Structures are given as structure tokens and as C-alpha cells.
Amino acid sequence: MTAKDYDVAVIGGGLLGSSIAWGLGKLGQRVAVLDEGDIAKRASRANFALVWVQSKGLGMPDYMAWTMRASQGWSRLAEELRDHTGVDVSHSRPGGFHLALSERELAQRADMLRRLHNQPGAVETGVESLDREQVRRMLPQIGPEVVGGAYCPHDGHVNSLRFLRALHTGLKLFGVDYLPERPVAAIARAGGEFRLSTPRGEVRAKKIALAAGNANMDLAPMVGLDAPMAPTRGQILVTERVAPFLRHPLATLRQTDEGTVMIGDSKEEALDDRVQNIGVNAVMADRARRYFPMLGRLNIVRSWSGVRVMTRDGFPIYEESKTHPGAFVACCHSGVTLAPNHAYDIAAMIAQGALDEGRVGAFSARRFAAPGEAAKSHW
Amino acid sequence: MFARLSEPGPDAVRIVVDGQDVRARRGDSVAAALLASGLDARRETAVSGAKRAPYCMMGVCFDCLVTIDGVGNRQGCLVPVEDGMRVELQRGKRETSR
Numbered sequence: 001m002t003a004k005d006y007d008v009a010v011i012g013g014g015l016l017g018s019s020i021a022w023g024l025g026k027l028g029q030r031v032a033v034l035d036e037g038d039i040a041k042r043a044s045r046a047n048f049a050l051v052w053v054q055s056k057g058l059g060m061p062d063y064m065a066w067t068m069r070a071s072q073g074w075s076r077l078a079e080e081l082r083d084h085t086g087v088d089v090s091h092s093r094p095g096g097f098h099l100a101l102s103e104r105e106l107a108q109r110a111d112m113l114r115r116l117h118n119q120p121g122a123v124e125t126g127v128e129s130l131d132r133e134q135v136r137r138m139l140p141q142i143g144p145e146v147v148g149g150a151y152c153p154h155d156g157h158v159n160s161l162r163f164l165r166a167l168h169t170g171l172k173l174f175g176v177d178y179l180p181e182r183p184v185a186a187i188a189r190a191g192g193e194f195r196l197s198t199p200r201g202e203v204r205a206k207k208i209a210l211a212a213g214n215a216n217m218d219l220a221p222m223v224g225l226d227a228p229m230a231p232t233r234g235q236i237l238v239t240e241r242v243a244p245f246l247r248h249p250l251a252t253l254r255q256t257d258e259g260t261v262m263i264g265d266s267k268e269e270a271l272d273d274r275v276q277n278i279g280v281n282a283v284m285a286d287r288a289r290r291y292f293p294m295l296g297r298l299n300i301v302r303s304w305s306g307v308r309v310m311t312r313d314g315f316p317i318y319e320e321s322k323t324h325p326g327a328f329v330a331c332c333h334s335g336v337t338l339a340p341n342h343a344y345d346i347a348a349m350i351a352q353g354a355l356d357e358g359r360v361g362a363f364s365a366r367r368f369a370a371p372g373e374a375a376k377s378h379w
Numbered sequence: 380m381f382a383r384l385s386e387p388g389p390d391a392v393r394i395v396v397d398g399q400d401v402r403a404r405r406g407d408s409v410a411a412a413l414l415a416s417g418l419d420a421r422r423e424t425a426v427s428g429a430k431r432a433p434y435c436m437m438g439v440c441f442d443c444l445v446t447i448d449g450v451g452n453r454q455g456c457l458v459p460v461e462d463g464m465r466v467e468l469q470r471g472k473r474e475t476s477r
Binding site: 141240241242243244245258259294297298299 | 425451452471472473474475476
């Protein structure tokens with residue numbers, strides 16, 4: 001369809017692909033974003049919108065450092081997006097909590113954090129375990145069952161729907177071509193460029209970046225890459241809007257900038273995002289009410305299920321193809337948290353034509369080929 | 380504004396709207412009583428603070444949200460008036476303490 005030649009074609013228009021494409025556009029690259037349509041299983045419209053640090057990296061300390069870097073880069077990204085597009089993504093970093101409803105939960109959490117920080121190469125995240133009284137001083141509305149928790153000052157959240165909108169507004173301003181309804185069926189390399197076959201014609205580009213979420217699993221082998229994925233389904237409940245009462249996000253519960261309370265901490269193997277497990281919703285609502293009893297009086301106005309983008313070990317994958325130089329793959333669970341790294345670091349590396357081994361070498365998919373595959377992350 | 384076809388008779392109900400007495404007919408919804416009261420019955424929305432009045436009167440639009448007897452975000456069009464009911468026009472988000 002288009003005879004235009006692009007420097008980079010980004011495959012995937014969700015938060016990950018859009019962040020990379022925005023970063024490339026900012027660098028003056030000629031970029032196309034190939035996306036599916038509105039009915040795609042789109043994690044970017046189903047997610048929980050945390051910018052989360054405290055539980056990341058058990059089994060891969062480099063992921064802790066990568067996540068901390070992202071947490072520190074978020075203010076700049078939010079500011080630049082606001083200046084560029086006029087869209088305020090409501091980023092804040094007030095510090096976040098994980099709350100325990102029993103001594104056993106509290107001990108398990110403390111043990112996980114100890115193992116996380118005892119790893120060689122672990123970075124300081126400022127996370128601390130708190131008793132009930134310490135939690136209560138910062139979250140006065142907790143219920144009697146809350147025995148304590150963990151707090152990390154680098155945790156925060158955004159409005160992720162507005163974030164996606166800001167990126168797409170920015171893409172337009174940078175002159176990036178957004179091409180929806182173009183799932184990529186085949187990738188060929190000829191005449192020093194990549195040719196992407198879609199139902200609406202061929203797109204050509206010097207380089208490509210695979211950022212198609214769980215679909216990277218099928219795309220990666222077309223260019224000699226490996227992206228083993230293991231998606232899971234999560235559910236989210238949303239309450240009516242209420243006056244601000246919760247300054248800090250929890251790992252499983254947060255009050256949005258517009259007043260709703262989002263509740264979500266489920267993980268299931270089922271991948272049908274058109275249905276919900278009502279039993280799971282009931283458990284989520286019950287835990288929420290035990291954290292904050294006043295929530296029991298609020299009406300739930302929406303709920304949905306969504307499919308998480310998840311690599312097989314939960315850690316990101318960034319890699320350039322050996323057999324098809326110029327073809328890059330980027331996979332990760334945390335498209336919100338890691339967005340500054342994608343917009344600034346990964347975009348710059350792709351523009352330059354090589355990944356920075358020192359920065360992202362640990363995230364090569366070569367780890368999946370090694371015997372005794374890396375430990376599962378605790379996303 | 381709205382005018383009643385016939386005024387509330389001997390079985391009129393008295394409700395209190397932001398401290399003011401309002402007479403309503405038995406069987407009125409809270410939203411209908413507010414519209415007929417002659418008071419400025421507009422609420423303020425939760426995010427932008429825009430003024431909104433009851434609109435669909437059938438439970439769909441949520442633009443008639445009011446605080447009734449201390450409970451916020453009630454749909455005024457779905458709640459029949461009762462004698463002595465205390466109604467407050469909602470300004471912005473529901474308060475969490477009530």
C-alpha cells in the first residue's frame with residue numbers, strides 16, 4: 001500500500017510499541033507503527049497502571065536496576081508528554097504499599113524481600129517492612145486485620161489510558177504513521193530492508209522492532225529471534241468515584257486521579273478475556289474490604305478481565321537478531337513501569353542500530369536456551 | 380422550569396433538601412420532587428465539577444446522583460420520596476465517610 005520507506009517499523013501499537021515509536025519519533029526517525037484493530041487483546045487498555053518497583057527482580061537483579069531506572073525516569077517522561085501533547089498522564093510517585101492480612105503473609109513478604117535484596121548485584125530500592133502501627137500512620141483507614149506491610153518510596157502510578165492517548169497524540173505530532181488493522185502475517189528481508197506483509201498491503205522499513213506483546217511469540221521466529229511467552233489472565237474491579245482518601249497505591253488496590261478505586265490481584269491460566277471468574281471477583285472485593293473497611297459501602301461500577309503480556313520467566317526480553325540484523329524484539333510485562341526506558345534507552349539503541357550490552361545484555365533470550373532456566377520473577 | 384399539573388394534596392410528603400423543606404406528592408421520585416421544587420437541583424460532577432441536572436429519569440444516565448439520608452451517589456430517579464427524607468445535592472465526588 002505505502003511506497004514510503006521507513007527507518008523503523010514498530011510492530012505493535014500498545015504501550016510498549018508506542019513508547020519506542022514515540023522515542024524514535026523524538027529522535028527524528030521516520031517511523032511506522034503497525035497495529036491490530038480495536039478488538040485486539042490489548043493489555044494497554046486492561047492494565048492496573050502501577051509504576052512498581054518493590055517486588056521486581058527476584059531471580060534477576062539486573063531487572064531491579066532496570067526497574068529503578070524506569071521509576072526515576074518517569075517524571076521526565078510525564079513532563080515531556082505534557083509539554084509535547086497537552087495530555088497530563090497524572091503520574092505520581094508517593095511510594096507504594098503491599099499489605100498483609102495475617103502474620104503468615106507478613107512473614108512471607110519479608111522473606112521474599114530479604115531474598116530479593118540478598119542477591120549479588122541487587123540495587124537499593126529503599127523498601128522496608130512495617131508493622132501495623134507504622135502502616136497506620138501513613139494509611140489511617142486500614143482495617144483491624146491488617147498486621148503490617150512493606151513500603152517502597154519509589155513505587156507510584158499513572159493514568160494508563162491517558163498515557164496511551166498521550167503517546168498516540170505524540171506519534172501524530174512527530175509525523176509517525178500509525179497504521180491500524182495491519183497484523184503482520186510474514187516478514188521477509190530483501191534488498192537490505194524488511195518487508196512486512198499485512199492484510200492491507202506491504203510495509204517496508206530498514207529496521208523493525210517487534211513489540212506485539214504475546215504475539216511476539218509468533219513473530220520472533222520469522223526473523224531468527226526467540227520470544228517464549230506465558231500469558232495469564234487478570235481481573236479488575238472498579239468502584240464509583242469517591243473523594244480522595246488513599247494517597248499511596250497498593251500492589252493490588254489504588255485510587256485513581258479521578259476518584260475511582262481499582263482492585264485487582266488475580267492471576268489465572270485461563271486466557272478468555274470475554275468472561276470473568278466471579279469467585280475470583282468475590283475474593284478480590286473481600287480482601288479490599290479487609291484492607292479498608294469503608295470500601296465495603298461503595299458500589300462496584302465496572303469490572304473486566306484482561307490478558308497479561310508475560311514472558312516465560314516474567315523478565316523482559318530485548319534482543320537484536322543475529323541472522324537478521326536490524327530486527328529487534330522487545331517483550332515485557334511492565335509496559336507502564338518500564339515506559340521511560342523504552343522511550344529513551346531502547347528507542348535510542350534501535351535508532352543507532354545496536355543494543356547496549358552493558359545496559360540490556362542481561363535481558364537476552366539466550367537465557368531460555370541455557371539449562372536450568374532462570375527463576376520465575378515475582379511480577 | 381417545571382410546574383406541577385396539580386399541587387400535592389393532603390397526603391403530601393415533606394422532604395428536606397439542603398436544609399430547606401420541600402413538599403412532594405407521595406409516589407414522586409426524589410429526582411422528580413427536586414425538579415418540581417423550584418430549587419436549583421443541579422449537582423456538580425465528580426471530575427470536572429460541571430453542573431448536571433436529572434436527565435433520563437429512568438436509571439440510566441446517573442446525572443441525578445444525590446446524597447439521601449447520608450448515603451452518597453444514590454440515583455434520585457429510582458428512590459421514591461419518604462416523609463422526613465434528608466436530601467443533599469452532591470458537589471463533586473462521594474464522600475468516603477458516609
